Amino acid sequence: MNEKLKKSLKYILSLSVAAVLLYLAFRRMDWAQFWAALKDCRWGFVLLSMAAGGTAFFIRSQRWRMLLLPINPQLRRRTTYNAVCISYIANLVIGYIGEFVRCGIITAHSPKEKEGDGEAHRLASYDKVLGTIVVERAWDIVSMGIFLLVFLLATWQRFGSFFVEKIFGVTAGRLNAGVLLGLAVLLFLGGAFVWAVLHFSGRWKPLEKVAAFLRGIGKGVVSGLKMKKAWMFFVLTVLLWCCYWMMSASIVWAVQGISADALGPGFASVMEKLAGLDLVDALFLTLAGALSSLVPVPGGFGAFHIVVSTAISYVYGIPVEIGLIFATLSHESQILTQILSGGIAYADEARQIDLRF
Numbered sequence: 001m002n003e004k005l006k007k008s009l010k011y012i013l014s015l016s017v018a019a020v021l022l023y024l025a026f027r028r029m030d031w032a033q034f035w036a037a038l039k040d041c042r043w044g045f046v047l048l049s050m051a052a053g054g055t056a057f058f059i060r061s062q063r064w065r066m067l068l069l070p071i072n073p074q075l076r077r078r079t080t081y082n083a084v085c086i087s088y089i090a091n092l093v094i095g096y097i098g099e100f101v102r103c104g105i106i107t108a109h110s111p112k113e114k115e116g117d118g119e120a121h122r123l124a125s126y127d128k129v130l131g132t133i134v135v136e137r138a139w140d141i142v143s144m145g146i147f148l149l150v151f152l153l154a155t156w157q158r159f160g161s162f163f164v165e166k167i168f169g170v171t172a173g174r175l176n177a178g179v180l181l182g183l184a185v186l187l188f189l190g191g192a193f194v195w196a197v198l199h200f201s202g203r204w205k206p207l208e209k210v211a212a213f214l215r216g217i218g219k220g221v222v223s224g225l226k227m228k229k230a231w232m233f234f235v236l237t238v239l240l241w242c243c244y245w246m247m248s249a250s251i252v253w254a255v256q257g258i259s260a261d262a263l264g265p266g267f268a269s270v271m272e273k274l275a276g277l278d279l280v281d282a283l284f285l286t287l288a289g290a291l292s293s294l295v296p297v298p299g300g301f302g303a304f305h306i307v308v309s310t311a312i313s314y315v316y317g318i319p320v321e322i323g324l325i326f327a328t329l330s331h332e333s334q335i336l337t338q339i340l341s342g343g344i345a346y347a348d349e350a351r352q353i354d355l356r357f
Helices: 003-026 031-040 043-068 077-093 098-109 126-174 177-203 205-224 230-255 268-275 279-292 303-316 320-350
Strands: 112-114 120-122
Touching: 031 320, 043 077, 043 126, 043 205, 043 230, 043 320, 077 098, 077 320, 098 126, 126 205, 126 230, 126 279, 126 303, 177 205, 230 279, 230 320, 279 303, 279 320, 303 320
Parallel strands: none
Antiparallel strands: 112 120
């Protein structure tokens, strides 16, 4: 199977999953009510959510730059920002491919220097940059876990049952002994493969390049842990989550402007419940939406809508259809932000380097 066919099949599969999830989320939607509600919301707050999303892109890029500076001290803020924005567009096509795209952009901007073999190598080689992304993504998972743990400790009586029954319970139900054994076997085989490649690389030439690539990733991980002013990395992480929080809070304020008349008779009580949502509720929806990102679909389409609308329905007793209005405003406004930011970044990078992926 050639490479183009593999990419096409991967794209079709991930797109199909997203389409199925979107269908499941919207299959009972009253579209007349949906459009009437969208027209009636406070669009100024939607723009505020988009601004918070754009700010999050910049903060994320500068946090990543701190991991990259030990590899390439000359790296510009503009370069990392463009790379992050372009990666979001790439992720809309195939989930997680953006991580590899941004590695290529950083590497293309990296100067070369001669090493012990006499050949010129880039300071920020592709493998080393990939190693910093491993560190960044690992910290993203850890930080999400920390924020979720602190949030649940403070609000367990109010939100704990949702995470136990709808998130952790569903996940645990699927992690039977066979699945856990399969994961353990895959982990063992992966570790054995890495050990074999590194151990036998000197005996077989084809393994040398693979071993060099793996060592480069290792160097990237190690160098990322040598960043200066580590405390700033944690500050930027907190600011990043504050942006995510503001994104959700802004959409809460946007939907609170919808009148009961726009939804139809019988929705006065629903609007009262929506009006009662506050910043704590916005943080709950932020964390629920963040967990949906673990589903491997392009741009989170479908997965985000199902998780967030289910959260709103389960915790507040608000119909799923109304929760989908919140999820749609929240998700699609950020997709638009990604397209705008990524498009501008792509145009800027195309003038500097050859962007052919």
